[in-house]
Each structure stands twice: as C-alpha cells, then as structure tokens.
Amino acid sequence: MPRFAANLTLLFTELAFLDRFEAASRAGFTSVEFLFPYEHSPDAIAARLAAHGLDLVLFNMPPGDWMAGERGLAALPDRFDETTAGVETALAYALATGCPRLHMMAGLADGRDSRAGQAYRRSLRHAAGRLAEHGIDLLIEPINRRSMPGYFLDDVDAAADLVAELRAEGLANLKLQFDIFHCQILHGDVTTRLTRLLPLIGHVQVASVPARHEPGTGEVNDAFVFAELDRLGYSGSVGCEYNPRGRTEDGLGWLSACASGRARI
Numbered sequence: 001m002p003r004f005a006a007n008l009t010l011l012f013t014e015l016a017f018l019d020r021f022e023a024a025s026r027a028g029f030t031s032v033e034f035l036f037p038y039e040h041s042p043d044a045i046a047a048r049l050a051a052h053g054l055d056l057v058l059f060n061m062p063p064g065d066w067m068a069g070e071r072g073l074a075a076l077p078d079r080f081d082e083t084t085a086g087v088e089t090a091l092a093y094a095l096a097t098g099c100p101r102l103h104m105m106a107g108l109a110d111g112r113d114s115r116a117g118q119a120y121r122r123s124l125r126h127a128a129g130r131l132a133e134h135g136i137d138l139l140i141e142p143i144n145r146r147s148m149p150g151y152f153l154d155d156v157d158a159a160a161d162l163v164a165e166l167r168a169e170g171l172a173n174l175k176l177q178f179d180i181f182h183c184q185i186l187h188g189d190v191t192t193r194l195t196r197l198l199p200l201i202g203h204v205q206v207a208s209v210p211a212r213h214e215p216g217t218g219e220v221n222d223a224f225v226f227a228e229l230d231r232l233g234y235s236g237s238v239g240c241e242y243n244p245r246g247r248t249e250d251g252l253g254w255l256s257a258c259a260s261g262r263a264r265i
C-alpha cells in the first residue's frame, strides 16, 4: 500500500487549520500536505508537525490573489518579480518544516501563447535553481479544465514533455505532480500513463471522479491503481486531495480497506 498523506486543505475542515494536524495523526496518517500555509507562521506549522509526528510532503507556492481568481503566476509574462518573491516565501516555509517538494502553479493563460510558454520556462528555471540549492524538488501539475477553466497546464503528456525537456537542460529537481483525478478527467488511461511517466513523477494525488470525493467512490478502481503504484516501485506519497462526502473520519473506510489488502475499496 502506498504511503497516504492527508491533504489538510480539504480534509478535516470541521476543524481550524492548525487543529487538523492532530486529527490527521489520530486518524492514522503519518504525513500531510496542503495547498497554502501562508496565513500561519512557518514556526506554528513546524510545531504542529513535530507535536504529532507528521512529515510534510508537499505544499504550493503563493498563487497570486486566489480570492480574486488567480491560480498561480508562473506563466504570466508580467508577474516574474512576484513569482520570484513567492519562491523565497515558500522556501522559508519549506526549510522551517522540512518539506522536500513544492508545487508551483502556472496560472490562467492560453496554453498556445508563446509569451506565456516563455514566461513559464523562465519561472521554472529560476525556481528549480533556487530550490536545488536546498535539495528541494519543484513540481508542476496538469489540472483539468472542468475544475479550473483556463488553467495554462491542462495536458498530462505536454506537462511530462516539458519536465523531460527542462530536466535534459539540467533541472534535475523538476518533477511531475500526477493527480489521478485530473488525469482521469483529462485523458483516462491512468495506469498506462503512471507506468510510462513514473521516472518523471515526484508526487501522486488522488480523489474519486467525477465528484472529487473519497477514493473508491467513483469511476476509477483506485485500489487497482494503488496496487499498480506498489508494483511499479513508487516510493513516494499519495496525497488524499478530496472533499469528504461527510465527516472526514466517517469516510476513511477506504484507507482501512487498503491497509487490509482488499482488492476493492
């Protein structure tokens, strides 16, 4: 069974953010991820991780003005200065919390716009270089158009090609964030893509399709995919990035089913 990380932005939302760490630990998780920690100090987050024996496996760099609809800045040609400032902010949190990877969101831009493509590459080169100084990986995640209309990076294979291109240039810490939920909506053929792209993958996330609820409650046989990850030798984490159908704890039966090795969850 892969190591599952509770996404504290989506799970345990019955509680205040800082109280979700304890809830995740009580529920049996040993690692967590979240989208944005920036309302809390790095020390406050580090303290919760330490108090509950949790590893932080991933979070996102600042995405611009999220409430105003921004979804990252990296591909926006006129926002390079804010992008680089965001890298420094995220880096401070990663160093304080021991987080080994960061996701940089591309933003809303036309995927065929060459200026956006150039801006994105420039941002990725800069961020990968800064993070490499600290042994931290930089992740990019293709996101489906239904969940995030207008998102720049909306194709798993194109994202993988870009990762391969920039890794060949020397950005060895640039990796793919493979979200099973987005891949299924964008293309399907999840297992084949996982198998083919595994050498480029730095993190996996999961939610059911179409409703983005608990694994095992949608059109994908998630237990099969988890077993494939084991078979392929994937040693990273799988982030549980779903919206619970009810109370988070009440929906964790899928996790115990996986732990007991049941073929379907």
Ligand SMILES: O=C(O)[C@@H](O)C(=O)CO
Residues within 6 Å of the ligand: 035, 060, 103, 141, 143, 179, 182, 205, 241
């Ligand atoms: O899949 C997602 O939506 C997230 O992983 C993310 O980083 C952006 O919302």
Ligand SMILES: [Mg+2]
Residues within 6 Å of the ligand: 141, 179, 205, 241
């Ligand atoms: Mg995701």
